[in-house]
Amino acid sequence: xxxxxxxxxxxxxxxxxxxxxxxxxxxxxxxxxxxxxxxxxxxxxxxxxxxxxxxxxxxxxxxxxxxxxxxxxxxxxxxxxxxxxxxxxxxxxxxxxxxxxxxxxxxxxxxxxxxxxxxxxxxxxxxxxxxxxxxxxxxxxxxxxxxxxxxxxxxxxxxxxxxxxxxxxxxxxxxxx
Numbered sequence: 001x002x003x004x005x006x007x008x009x010x011x012x013x014x015x016x017x018x019x020x021x022x023x024x025x026x027x028x029x030x031x032x033x034x035x036x037x038x039x040x041x042x043x044x045x046x047x048x049x050x051x052x053x054x055x056x057x058x059x060x061x062x063x064x065x066x067x068x069x070x071x072x073x074x075x076x077x078x079x080x081x082x083x084x085x086x087x088x089x090x091x092x093x094x095x096x097x098x099x100x101x102x103x104x105x106x107x108x109x110x111x112x113x114x115x116x117x118x119x120x121x122x123x124x125x126x127x128x129x130x131x132x133x134x135x136x137x138x139x140x141x142x143x144x145x146x147x148x149x150x151x152x153x154x155x156x157x158x159x160x161x162x163x164x165x166x167x168x169x170x171x172x173x174x175x176x177x
Contacts, residue, residue, distance in 0.1 A: 010115045015162040017119025018072045020154030025078035025118065027055060033080060033153065036112035040104035043097035048088035049105050052081040052139055059138060063150060066134045070123040076154035081125075081135060082106050086144040099126070102148045109151060119156035122149050 030053040037051055054060055055078050064073030073079055082105055084098035106122060113120040125131045125147040135147040 010111055013162050014111055014114040015119070015160050016121040017154070017156045017160045018121055018152075019157045019159040020072070020076040020119065020152070021157050022077070023155040025055070025076075025153050025155070027053070029116070029118070030055065030078055030080065030153065032116070033109045033112050033118075037080075037082065037105035037109045040101065040108045042101045042104070044094060046088050046094060046097070046101065048084050048086070048098040049102050050083045050085045050145055051105075052083065054079045054081065062138050063135065066138070067123065067125070067131055067150065070150050070152065072121065072123075072152045073150070076152045078153040080109060080120075080151045080153060081139065082109070082148045082151065083141065084126075084146045084148060086146065098146070099148065106149060106151065113151075113153060117155070118153055119160065120151045120153050122151060125149050 034051045034053060037049065038047070040049075042048070054063075057077070060073045060077065060079060063079070064071055064075075067073070082102050084102050086095060086098070089095040089098055110120050110122065125135050126149070132147060135141065135150065136145075139147075141147065
C-alpha cells in the first residue's frame, strides 16, 4: 500500500483542543488554514463557504461569553467561523448541500491545524437558532450568510489527547446482514 503515513498520522492524531497557550496565532497561519478549508470538495463546485477569521480580543470574548459550548474562545487569541453563503446555492436542491460542503471545509481546517502544530475544536452553531443569532449579531452577518460553526484556533497546551475511535463493529462489508 502506497499511503502517505504522515497524512494518516495527522488524521489519527487530530483531537478536540479546548486548552491553549497564550502564544499568538498570526494572520498568515489563519490564512493557511482557510486555504486548506477552501481545498475541500464541493457539490457542483458551488463552494458555498465564507470564512471569517477572528483575531480581535473583543470579538473572541463576546462570542466566548455568549456561546454555551465555546468558552475556550476566552482563552485563545484566534478563531475561524465557517459559514454558508446561500447566494452560492440559488435553488432549494443545491442549498441542501451547503452543510456537507462547509463540513468538509471544516474538517480540512481541523486536520491542517493539527498538521502545523495547532489545536482547534468544532463548536456547533447551526442549526441552533439562538447560536446562529448570537454569531450573526456579533459578526454583523447579512441574512444570506449562515454560520455553521466556530473553530477556536491556538497553540495547544497538551492537556487534550487524541481518542482512538476505531470500532470494527461499525464496519460492514458489502451488504447489511
